[in-house]
Amino acid sequence: SQIATRSVYVGGNTSSTTGLTVSLSKEAGGEVGIEAGALVLADQGVCAIDEFDKMAKAQQDGLLEAMEQQQISIAKAGVVASLPARCSVIAAANPKSGNYNKGKTVGENINMSSPLLSRFDLVFVLQDTANINQDKVVSRNIMNLYRQHQQYTNTPSYDAWLSSPSADAPVLQVCELEERLRRVSQEQNNPLPTDLVKDYIAYAREYCRPKLTQKAAAILRDYFLERRSSNQGDQVPITTRQLEALIRLSQARAKACLREFVLPEDSLDVVQLMTQSVHQVHTDELGVVDKTRGGAGGRSKRKVKRLFLEKLHAYSHNQGLRELTMDDLRRVADHSACPLSDFEALVD
Structure with missing residues (x-):
């Protein structure tokens, strides 16, 4: 949508054949009208289809004529017409088992018929393999992507914020997150009023926009690279999605304290939470780490x-x-x- 003059994005799990091609609708006067689908709307442009593997094969067959003849024909309810669909189709699909099996064909991996697969000019297989050099490049780009939108002229810099009186308050000795939560549960006998918590959360969401600092980003990046390097192969329990989740959780942790910047302490707390989550998800009943137990649809x-x-x-x-x-x-x-x-x- 940023570089194409005309583009349409659809999700394969929520689209139908008529939604991709054309559909008929009855007008108020009893006449039948034609409503264009995604491929027709993207005429002389680009149609991007995500989650293509979630689309039923009966719905995939609706793309055959459009990708071959660059048009869509309809003969229904007394209407015979052909609409132009001169668009480029870019589709993305995930393998059925969560991991790409090189022992099977591309069509078997992504549940796509051979006639439809042959209509794509280029097919690329992207595998999430652990590579320290590539992981560094990806993590750096993701960090820069989040930080480049956080430059505000009316917001003080990180150094100025550190020198402010609010930042000179005494800092408690940092301990493990689990220990701090245990102390709070023991000392906080009276729960906070519900209205106060509700107003506090609403205020933090509305006015607090914490920015990621270099030290906090370095902690998240080091954790991401460490987890990636310790799990070789194509079944890695942490991906770039988890790196983005680490950034969002760190910002949410700082937002809960009404801070303008994400501190290293926030990143350390989020790393502990992510470590516990990965350990609980990928550990079987015997305590053995099984990387196939993740949420990718595979089996242990x-x-x-x-x-x-x-x-x-x-x-x-x-x-x-x-x-x-x-x-x-x-x-x-x-x-x-x-x-x-x-x-x-x-x-x-």
Whole structure:
């Protein structure tokens, strides 16, 4: 939308065939009218479709004519017409299992039919692999993106704010967040009035716009790079989305204190919260860190192993085999939807 003269953005999970192409509507006088969809509205422009894998295949078929003939034909309710759809289609999709399986085709990974996939001039596979150099570039760009919108001429600088009387107040000794929360729960016997808390939150949201400082940003960036470097491969429990979440949480932490700047203490508290969250999400019942237990739609390694063993017993029983070859194991793994990239580790 920033560089194209005409562009339309739609989400694949909330769009239909008529929403992408054309639909018919009955006018007040009983006449039938044609309403243009996203592809027609983006004529001589760009149509961006996100979450393409969430779109049903019946709805994906509506794109075939538009991407091949650059037009959309309709023959319905006595109306026969062809509308121009001379637009470039840019689509983004996620793999079904949460991680891209190189043992399968692109169409199998993203649930797209071959005729539709062939209509795209270029197809790129983007994998989130841990690379220290690339992670540094990405984290620096994200930090700069958040900081470049925080330059206000009517707001004092960070150095001037530090030298102000409000910033010269005695600072309590920093301790772990869990310990501070425990102390507050023990000492705060009487809860704050509900109206006071409501007004406080409303005031903070309306008037407080804390800006990210370099020291606070460095703490978040170091934590992001540390987590990325400690988990190699394509199944990393922390991504750039978590880095953006760290920035938002740090700003919210400073906003809760009505501060104009995000302090390093705010970043440290948010890092502790994120560490606990990642640990609880990716740890199984035995305390082993399993990177596949995240919210990407995948299955845990323990569940994959159990399913593989069940299919293996059923296959050997049906075939009457006492010994299985490696080809048999691969065949069973394919039927149990076990990623081929994890097959060797699963057999070991």
